[in-house]
Amino acid sequence: MTLQIVHITGTAQQGGPAISVQGLEKSYKTLKVLRGVDFDVARGSIFALLGSNGAGKTTIVRILATLLRADAGTASVDGIDVAAQPADVRESISLTGQFAAVDEILTGRENLVLIARLRHLKDPGTIADGLLERFSLADAGARRVATYSGGMRRRLDIAMSLIGSPPVVFLDEPTTGLDPQARIEVWQAVRELAGRGTTVLLTTQYLDEAEQLADRIAILHEGRIIVNGTLAELKRLLPPAKVEYVEKQPTLEDVYFAIVGAGGDRSADSTGTADPTSTTDTTNGGQQ
């Protein structure tokens, strides 16, 4: 079966796509990881790169984030070529890697202040306080990150990535290793981000994550993008829907949330369990 790559939605909103990748190739010694990857990401959209472990998702992100050089092909972010002007690209991007890149010995607030200073922004303290509030970390702000739960770390990690409001944000498997509640918190943060006009490139191996968040989904397989489209377009590529009667059992996730009590309103106070001192999570619950 040959899958046709279809680009239906127009991208030219304000001067071309936020991310443009053409013919990208990368090998590690004899292993060909990327064999000619092409895709564009429209400004202000969430684009999900879906693929199994080792498909090359992280390699693409590292090339776009100027951490790695491609063997062939071109990539540009915010209209700037990543190979030719990496220093300028770094002004426009932020990267949230696979593992939360936070400083454990510093407090949450100090982590944010550090990044604000390194981005040469005025008034880093106010920026830090604002983000702590926005990511429901205000009560934990003075605590060392070593005491944080996985979800709190990830939220801090994403908060650090937003300092300086870079127009393009890369999230490399942002929810891998998180519990279901922390995952929903991260999703909330990503949606909010896109709501403010930030372009998000997200990699994930979870199909539901792509389904939940992405405006467009590309499937990376054996070093190439084999499908690229909206969720509706991807569904149209599948065999036509059949009507079957299946007894609907609750999924384990339904059971989990029914017991834990966050099932009906998942975005509600889910920080409560992760951080007993936090009582204000109204930012997350209120905005969607």
Added chain:
Amino acid sequence: MAKRVTTKHFFSDTAVLLGRSLRHILRSPDTIITTTVMPIAFMLLFVYVFGGAIHPGSASYVTYLLPGILVIAIASGISYTAFRLYLDMRNGIFERFQSMPVARSSVLWAHVLTSLVANMISIVVVVLVALLMGFRSGAGVLAWLAVAGILILFTLTLTWIAVIPGLSASSPDGASAFSYPLIFLPFISSAFVPTDTMPGPVRAFADNQPVTSIVDTVRDLFARQPVGGDIWIALAWCLGILVAAYAIATATYHRKIA
């Protein structure tokens, strides 16, 4: 090739990152305590256990011994630099800095300057303990400044050596294990006993390795003796190794960050 280093903000970025790693040290003072414990233990052992049988000259043995102990303190202190660098490489914060508009060499310099500060603190602690044990020096301000200068240069040299395993080690033990030979080097030098009782080949090594010239220079400065040619040999060793280590370390760094 695109420009590799954003030099625009080198000094401010280095200052911010230096503040970060100094906070690490303040919050884990155990790293300074452990680096001072071993040299102090050596000093106690050699002065109070072996010292009675060692007669190096007219001065008290602790006065003779201190320069070598300071070298050991620095050699054990820099292993933490390698360790801290290794942790930064590992946990992704390095990549975060690299993907930001931060002067790339600032990341290394912050670690190097932190090493300098931490080692100077532990040196002060060791000197204070030595004073309690009877170390005395009639050295004037200039001589003390010269001692400080030599020790700072020596610390910088060893720190840039430490950067190499810090960047390339694959385990935390590997990152700090390189310092063991450096700690051992003073034992085959004039640090503990004069070299003239050593058998030929050992003495030849001891007389011509960097630690002896550094130790002799510091000892002469403390004793208000003319330092002679030793100081130039010591400086040549330090500068030579410093340049080589710096070159290898920065090459390793550029290879790591692509």
